[in-house]
Amino acid sequence: xxxxxxxxxxxxxxxxxxxxxxxxxxxxxxxxxxxxxxxxxxxxxxxxxxxxxxxxxxxxxxxxxxxxxxxxxxxxxxxxxxxxxxxxxxxxxxxxxxxxxxxxxxxxxxxxxxxx
Amino acid sequence: xxxxxxxxxxxxxxxxxxxxxxxxxxxxxxxxxxxxxxxxxxxxxxxxxxxxxxxxxxxxxxxxxxxxxxxxxxxxxxxxxxxxxxxxxxxxxxxxxxxxxxxxxxxxxxx
Numbered sequence: 624x625x626x627x628x629x630x631x632x633x634x635x636x637x638x639x640x641x642x643x644x645x646x647x648x649x650x651x652x653x654x655x656x657x658x659x660x661x662x663x664x665x666x667x668x669x670x671x672x673x674x675x676x677x678x679x680x681x682x683x684x685x686x687x688x689x690x691x692x693x694x695x696x697x698x699x700x701x702x703x704x705x706x707x708x709x710x711x712x713x714x715x716x717x718x719x720x721x722x723x724x725x726x727x728x729x730x731x732x733x734x735x736x737x738x739x
Numbered sequence: 740x741x742x743x744x745x746x747x748x749x750x751x752x753x754x755x756x757x758x759x760x761x762x763x764x765x766x767x768x769x770x771x772x773x774x775x776x777x778x779x780x781x782x783x784x785x786x787x788x789x790x791x792x793x794x795x796x797x798x799x800x801x802x803x804x805x806x807x808x809x810x811x812x813x814x815x816x817x818x819x820x821x822x823x824x825x826x827x828x829x830x831x832x833x834x835x836x837x838x839x840x841x842x843x844x845x846x847x848x849x850x
Contacts, residue, residue, distance in 0.1 A: 627782075656838065658838075658840075663842075663843075664842055664843070665743075665829050665840035665841050665842045665843050666783070666829070666838075666840045667840075668837050668838055668839070671837065679837050681837070713782055713783065715783075715838075726771050726790070726833060727773075727785065727788060728785075728833075728838060729785070730775070730782040730783040730784070731782050732780075732781055732782040733781075733782050735780075
């Protein structure tokens, strides 16, 4: 059973460019959350997708957008990249409904984004 | 506003010694509480969780945590630390599907 997978593992972009990160959730999970983890910090919640809709959003600008596909996989898009967007971006999946592991988030290994 | 505080940024313990990592949260009700561990360059692995019931919860790798409502705390403990426990540990709370993480405690283990 594959866990949460993210691609790519590393990415280098320049200021002003746009980037797309991808996430496939753990089998049986239908909810995907995205986090930004700056160096030396804890993960910060960006947003969460459920049923292809953004369900909750953290304190991030509109340059950060996302999408969830019918197979529950998700993308995180960041436009007009800034140097401060350099971070590890983590995807987490969870299950809704009556499952016993509802409310538990399982994390992928992340995508390391460097903005030059 | 919800917040999670991990007051210790770095902790160094000798192998075989006991460990306690502190976590305090601020929230109007009792949220769900978690501890995750992150090795360098890796994602987060769930160690244990508290939803309700018994306030002492057992997790993987010999870790346990105790929820104390009166202190709004959820401290992580291990009776005997192994060199492989060196990593960064994050406490998290989740009211209503949104996870809030502390800033982490980096654990070093001396041989």
